[in-house]
Amino acid sequence: MSELLTPSQTVGPYFAMRLPWADGPFVVPEGAPGAITIIGRLYDGAGNVIPDGLIETWQADPDGRFAHPDDPRGPVPGGYKAFRGFGRAQTELDGSFKIVTLKPGPLPFGDGQVEAPHIDVSVFARGMLDRSVTRIYFPDEAELNEADPVLRAVPAQRRSTLIAAAVADGLLRFDVRMQGDQETVFFDL
Amino acid sequence: MTVSEQRAPGRGLVVPETGELALPTYAKPGPGNHPPLDYPGYKSTALRHPKQPLVLLPHRLTEVTGPLLGDSLITMQDADLTTQHAGEPQGQRIIVFGQVRDSGGRPVPDTLIEIWQTNAAGRYRHSREHHPAPLDPNFDGIGRAITDAGGRYRFVTIQPGSYPWGNHYNAWRPAHIHFSLFGRAFTQRLVTQMYFQGDPLLAYDPIYQSVPDEKARERMVGQFSLEDTQPEWALAYKFDIVLRGREASVFEEAHA
Numbered sequence: 001m002s003e004l005l006t007p008s009q010t011v012g013p014y015f016a017m018r019l020p021w022a023d024g025p026f027v028v029p030e031g032a033p034g035a036i037t038i039i040g041r042l043y044d045g046a047g048n049v050i051p052d053g054l055i056e057t058w059q060a061d062p063d064g065r066f067a068h069p070d071d072p073r074g075p076v077p078g079g080y081k082a083f084r085g086f087g088r089a090q091t092e093l094d095g096s097f098k099i100v101t102l103k104p105g106p107l108p109f110g111d112g113q114v115e116a117p118h119i120d121v122s123v124f125a126r127g128m129l130d131r132s133v134t135r136i137y138f139p140d141e142a143e144l145n146e147a148d149p150v151l152r153a154v155p156a157q158r159r160s161t162l163i164a165a166a167v168a169d170g171l172l173r174f175d176v177r178m179q180g181d182q183e184t185v186f187f188d189l
Numbered sequence: 190m191t192v193s194e195q196r197a198p199g200r201g202l203v204v205p206e207t208g209e210l211a212l213p214t215y216a217k218p219g220p221g222n223h224p225p226l227d228y229p230g231y232k233s234t235a236l237r238h239p240k241q242p243l244v245l246l247p248h249r250l251t252e253v254t255g256p257l258l259g260d261s262l263i264t265m266q267d268a269d270l271t272t273q274h275a276g277e278p279q280g281q282r283i284i285v286f287g288q289v290r291d292s293g294g295r296p297v298p299d300t301l302i303e304i305w306q307t308n309a310a311g312r313y314r315h316s317r318e319h320h321p322a323p324l325d326p327n328f329d330g331i332g333r334a335i336t337d338a339g340g341r342y343r344f345v346t347i348q349p350g351s352y353p354w355g356n357h358y359n360a361w362r363p364a365h366i367h368f369s370l371f372g373r374a375f376t377q378r379l380v381t382q383m384y385f386q387g388d389p390l391l392a393y394d395p396i397y398q399s400v401p402d403e404k405a406r407e408r409m410v411g412q413f414s415l416e417d418t419q420p421e422w423a424l425a426y427k428f429d430i431v432l433r434g435r436e437a438s439v440f441e442e443a444h445a
C-alpha cells in the first residue's frame with residue numbers, strides 16, 4: 001500500500017440535509033413481486049433509541065448475483081430490472097428504520113463453500129467516527145446459516161443477533177444494538 | 190499456479206480449473222489512519238461504539254461489489270451550490286476540487302460524491318439546528334457530483350462558517366464540508382469531512398483530532414491553490430480523497 005487513506009469522520013447530526021433519498025429505503029419498488037420488508041430499531045448503549053442514525057444495505061439479487069464488474073457471473077440475463085441492491089434509510093424519532101427489498105440468494109464463497117443469503121449493513125450516526133458494519137441473515141435458512149463461513153466465525157452465543165426475526169409473511173425484524181447484553185455482532189471489514 | 194483467463198467483457202475472473210471466483214481483497218487501513226470508535230474527547234461516542242470485539246469479515250462477493258449509482262441521479266446544478274436559487278448566496282465563493290483514487294494510486298471513476306455544509310454564517314439548513322446565526326434564502330448547502338474517467342470532481346460553493354456544539358465548554362467546529370463517497374466496492378465506502386488549511390480551530394477539535402496519525406489527519410485538509418483560483422471570481426481548494434485499494438488477486442499474482 002503506497003498512499004495513506006483519507007480518514008473517516010462522523011456523519012454528524014445534519015446528514016439528513018443530503019443523504020436520505022425519497023426512494024432510499026426501496027431496493028425494489030414497494031409491491032414488486034416477491035418484495036420483503038425489513039423493519040428494525042437502532043439502540044445505543046443505554047438502551048435508548050438512536051433517532052439520528054443512517055442505515056445502508058447492500059446485497060445480492062435473488063440469484064445470489066451482482067450487477068457489478070467484480071462479480072464475474074453478472075446477473076442472470078433478464079433478471080431483476082428494478083432491483084438496485086442498495087438501500088438507505090434514516091432512523092426516525094423512535095429509532096426505527098425500514099428497507100423494502102428482495103431476499104438475496106446464496107452465494108459462492110470459495111473452497112466449495114456457500115454463503116447463506118445475507119445483507120451487508122453499514123450503520124452511521126452522530127457519535128460514530130466510522131461506520132459499524134453488520135449483516136442480516138434470514139430465519140428460514142437454518143441449514144445454510146449453520147454452514148455459513150462467516151457465521152461460523154462468530155461466537156455461537158452471539159450468532160442470533162445477526163438473524164432477522166420473522167414477524168409476518170414478507171415482514172422481518174432486525175434490531176441493531178450498539179452495546180449491551182444483546183450487542184449486535186459487528187465486523188472488522 | 191497456472192490459470193487461463195476466462196473473462197466476460199469488463200468483468201472479473203473465474204479460474205476455469207476450479208470454477209472459483211478470483212476476487213480482489215482490499216487493503217486494511219494502516220494503524221492510526223482511522224479514528225477509534227471509542228474516543229472520550231468526543232462524548233457521544235461513549236454509548237455508540239461496539240464494545241465486543243469485531244469479527245473479521247473476509248472480502249467475498251458482497252464486500253468486493255457495491256452500488257454503481259449512475260449519473261441519472263445528478264444534474265449540473267447539483268455540483269454548483271451557488272446557483273440552486275434565484276439569487277446568489279452570501280459569502281466567499283470557493284471552488285473545491287480534487288481526485289478520488291485508491292491507495293494503490295488508481296483513479297476511482299464514476300463514483301457518487303454527496304456533500305453538505307453550513308452557510309457562510311455557520312448555520313445548517315436543518316430543522317434540529319438551533320445555532321442563532323442567519324439562514325441564507327439562497328443557500329441550501331447540499332451538493333452531488335460523479336467523478337469523471339480520471340476520478341476527478343469539482344464543486345462550486347461558499348466558504349462554510351464555524352459553529353458551536355455542545356461537546357464541551359466553548360466548543361466550536363472548524364469550518365468543514367461533509368463528504369460521502371461510495372467507491373466501487375462496499376469496502377470502499379467512506380464518510381469524511383474536508384477542513385480548511387490554516388484554520389486555528391483544528392487544534393481544538395476532538396473530531397479532527399480523533400485521527401491518531403498526524404499525516405492521515407492532514408489528508409482531510411483542503412489545500413489552498415492559487416493556481417486554480419479564478420481571478421476576479423473564486424478561491425480554489427484542492428481536496429484529494431484516497432479510498433482503500435485492491436491488493437493483488439490470486440490471478441494477478443500468478444501473472445505478475
Ligand SMILES: [Fe+3]
Nearest residue numbers: 012362365367
Ligand atoms: Fe458539520
